[in-house]
Amino acid sequence: MCKIxxxxxxxxxxxxxxxxxxxxxxxxxxxxxxxxxxxxxxxxPDAVSPEILYSIHDxxxxxxxxxxxxxxxxxxxxxxxxxxxxxxxxxxxxEGARYQTGGTLLAAKLLIEEKTKKVLQLGGGFHHAHKxxxxxxxxxxxxxxxxxxxxxxxxxxxxxxxxxxxxDGVQEIFYSDGKVMTISLHESGEFxxxxxxxxxxxxxxxxxxxxxxVPLDPFTEGDSYIEVMNGIIEPALKWFHPDVLVVMAGADxxxxxxxxxxxxxxxxxxxxxxxxLNFADLYSNGKVIFTLGGGYxxxxxxxxxxxxxxxxxxxxxxxKIPESWRHKWGKLVNNKFPEFMHDQLxxxxxxxxxxxxEKHNRxxxxxxxxxxxxxxx
Amino acid sequence: xxIREVMHxxxxxxxxxTKLNEAYNIMEKEGIRHLPVMxxxxxxxxxxDRDLRLATSKLTKHPCEVETEIKEIMSxxxxxxxxxxxxxxxxxxxRELKIGCLPVxxxxxxxxxxxxxxxxxxxxxxxxxYLPSGRLDVRLLNKSGELARLTALLAERKINIHSILTxxxxxxxxxxxxxxxxxxxxxxxxxxxxxxxxVVWPINIACVK
Numbered sequence: 310m311c312k313i314x315x316x317x318x319x320x321x322x323x324x325x326x327x328x329x330x331x332x333x334x335x336x337x338x339x340x341x342x343x344x345x346x347x348x349x350x351x352x353x354p355d356a357v358s359p360e361i362l363y364s365i366h367d368x369x370x371x372x373x374x375x376x377x378x379x380x381x382x383x384x385x386x387x388x389x390x391x392x393x394x395x396x397x398x399x400x401x402x403x404e405g406a407r408y409q410t411g412g413t414l415l416a417a418k419l420l421i422e423e424k425t426k427k428v429l430q431l432g433g434g435f436h437h438a439h440k441x442x443x444x445x446x447x448x449x450x451x452x453x454x455x456x457x458x459x460x461x462x463x464x465x466x467x468x469x470x471x472x473x474x475x476x477d478g479v480q481e482i483f484y485s486d487g488k489v490m491t492i493s494l495h496e497s498g499e500f501x502x503x504x505x506x507x508x509x510x511x512x513x514x515x516x517x518x519x520x521x522x523v524p525l526d527p528f529t530e531g532d533s534y535i536e537v538m539n540g541i542i543e544p545a546l547k548w549f550h551p552d553v554l555v556v557m558a559g560a561d562x563x564x565x566x567x568x569x570x571x572x573x574x575x576x577x578x579x580x581x582x583x584x585x586l587n588f589a590d591l592y593s594n595g596k597v598i599f600t601l602g603g604g605y606x607x608x609x610x611x612x613x614x615x616x617x618x619x620x621x622x623x624x625x626x627x628x629k630i631p632e633s634w635r636h637k638w639g640k641l642v643n644n645k646f647p648e649f650m651h652d653q654l655x656x657x658x659x660x661x662x663x664x665x666x667e668k669h670n671r672x673x674x675x676x677x678x679x680x681x682x683x684x685x686x
Numbered sequence: 687x688x689i690r691e692v693m694h695x696x697x698x699x700x701x702x703x704t705k706l707n708e709a710y711n712i713m714e715k716e717g718i719r720h721l722p723v724m725x726x727x728x729x730x731x732x733x734x735d736r737d738l739r740l741a742t743s744k745l746t747k748h749p750c751e752v753e754t755e756i757k758e759i760m761s762x763x764x765x766x767x768x769x770x771x772x773x774x775x776x777x778x779x780x781r782e783l784k785i786g787c788l789p790v791x792x793x794x795x796x797x798x799x800x801x802x803x804x805x806x807x808x809x810x811x812x813x814x815x816y817l818p819s820g821r822l823d824v825r826l827l828n829k830s831g832e833l834a835r836l837t838a839l840l841a842e843r844k845i846n847i848h849s850i851l852t853x854x855x856x857x858x859x860x861x862x863x864x865x866x867x868x869x870x871x872x873x874x875x876x877x878x879x880x881x882x883x884x885v886v887w888p889i890n891i892a893c894v895k
Contacts, residue, residue: 503818
């Protein structure tokens with residue numbers, strides 16, 4: 310049975326009114342499960358201590374984040390990426406981040422202790438957090454800490470990042486690590502934050518050919534996305550033979566996301582999740598951790614993560630969203646919350662450049678495979 | 687950006703009497719393709735791996751023996767640059783003459799060497815992404831104050847600019863690509879669009895009141 314991890318204190322990671330990384334997204338999801346009468350049993354994690362984070366982040370960086378979070382003033386916070394429009398200094402942010410990091414770490418522990426094979430952590434996914442730089446709404450890299458816990462246990466970890474942004478923080482931390490494969494599917498850095506994640510970024514030293522990046526064309530649709538998963542993720546996992554998959558399940562590749570330009574529907578997301586679960590069965594003995602991540606469309610994100618939850622618990626995906634729930638949360642979106650769990654097709658106008666985009670993405674599959682073939686022997 | 691910032695100081699050199707095979711071995715060992723030739727502490731010529739290979743190839747009419755002296759095949763006089771030249775001048779010289787490197791000379795003294803690869807590094811430095819950032823592509827009117835007006839909008843919102851690139855476009859406007867320290871590019875693009883700028887990317891940004 311898949312274990313679900315959450316702590317109400319995750320909500321302390323609140324970067325302020327109007328900030329897109331809003332704890333309400335998970336609250337809406339949990340409330341939806343309640344309205345659907347699905348019982349949610351939660352494992353509650355402890356917050357990690359600041360010292361635990363020193364294995365990923367510089368001590369001075371952690372101390373600065375902690376002090377700022379408690380209201381102390383520092384003048385040079387911008388060099389740490391803090392006090393910026395994306396990462397404003399918010400009271401309690403460090404504690405909230407440490408709770409969420411504790412959740413991802415707990416996921417790793419549950420797998421290591423063989424308590425379960427599948428975990429859904431209803432938070433975390435801070436893939437832009439660097440060694441000593443906050444960026445893209447992230448301050449502490451929970452993913453890196455959990456992955457490290459598992460490699461210290463002797464495992465090989467395949468990290469799959471389906472957030473629409475490149476996982477620059479995670480990739481950088483494990484760039485030379487031979488026990489960690491990172492695979493990131495994202496909108497091309499030519500167009501989207503953070504600007505990295507090119508196909509030539511293949512890792513260094515022992516990590517060479519273990520870091521894969523698929524910079525997708527803007528307006529890439531579900532079919533092409535799945536083609537890329539088959540063409541790149543599957544052969545990679547087949548060759549690497551990981552002990553576990555860690556999946557950062559950002560929901561911002563949805564067509565309605567306000568920050569990016571990919572065109573996945575909720576139906577595509579269901580297919581993507583099913584495929585990853587299938588990959589876990591085939592290549593990592595069923596072991597997989599999912600974290601949340603980006604996803605800034607208030608109407609889409611709670612539905613996508615609910616679908617993920619239901620798939621992991623082998624529960625049926627209901628056709629309709631309960632009226633009472635729509636009524637309750639509809640006020641956030643001018644009462645325009647969709648009636649159905651899944652997007653109704655066609656969800657958007659046809660994309661004029663569709664054939665070119667598919668061709669471009671197909672080229673990526675070929676070029677990436679050509680560049681790793683000499684290593685994958 | 688000046689040549690002194692991108693050049694390799696103290697380049698490896700040979701003398702006019704160095705044998706072709708010796709020069710070749712130096713290039714192999716050091717992983718380089720260009721050797722300035724020094725006679726009496728002065729730059730008297732230059733030789734490239736291509737010169738060596740062509741000189742000794744069976745494909746040429748009169749191939750040299752591998753023990754021929756460098757002075758027989760070296761190129762001279764040598765095109766050079768100065769450490770305080772801007773890189774674009776050196777780039778133009780190399781492009782026009784279709785050559786792969788320029789020795790850097792100051793007061794008759796050889797102080798460095800700059801190759802095509804160094805200029806590619808410079809291009810990467812100018813265009814590269816060194817901090818997580820979003821990309822804003824704007825077409826500006828070619829008149830004074832436009833860039834200042836745009837950057838003021840960023841400064842007001844405490845958005846740091848990591849890099850600025852400009853080039854003239856076909857319509858006589860200025861194409862401006864900024865890399866800025868935020869993930870929320872669409873929101874920013876709307877603000878910029880509302881201020882009367884033509885936003886090229888992110889696309890489909892409609893100005894909203």
